[in-house]
Amino acid sequence: MEKLIIAPSILAADFANLAQETNMLNESAAAWIHIDVMDGVFVPNISFGFPVLEAVRKHTTKFLDCHLMIEKPERYIAQFAASGANMITVHAEACPHLHRTIQQIKSEGCLAGVAINPGTPVSILEDVIGDLDLALIMSVNPGFGGQKFISNAIQKTAKLKALIDSTGKDIYLEIDGGVNQVNAGALHHAGANVLVAGSFVFASADPKATIQELVSLA
């Protein structure tokens, strides 16, 4: 089966010890680090922005996967790119001109992703899928870590995998929210090749072993 990338979300990390948390991820089997940016408008929570991204970037050469849960993200793409993002993922629901925003991300030298909420159908991606480097299915309603996995995400993953395959291109298929050892195998089997995991990793007794456990599912 295809290689599986684990992207631990630092939303669940200890922010007072971010350097140590990042160093732990550097030593782990996680290929990516997931950065959850929330604006208190698109989602009912505020997380962090550029200073935290810059701080993590200072301590790692790993791939930084930035998930923007913000309204009209086109206002800030250049600054996220300059702050160290490798992938910038915007929400389809938050972009009045989605195609233009995807092109803007690429023009800043980053890979471009689009995320969809649990209530948004995969079909919304049909007309942009060929332009994407990554498509992300939210398996919780965005805004908070530690929520319960919505199992319908597994069927959505299979639908998105079929859409990606129809392009003939290599496009990452990422799942975010409530990922753990119980659902990770089914998600990978349905076609996901990037799994975000926040609380499952950081609340575990041995985060590096937990990451290795998820990677080993592939």
Ligand SMILES: O=C(CO)[C@H](O)[C@H](O)COP(=O)(O)O
């Ligand atoms: O985007 C997010 C919330 O909006 C988080 O990345 C996601 O919820 C991961 O956290 P957990 O693994 O604890 O569910």
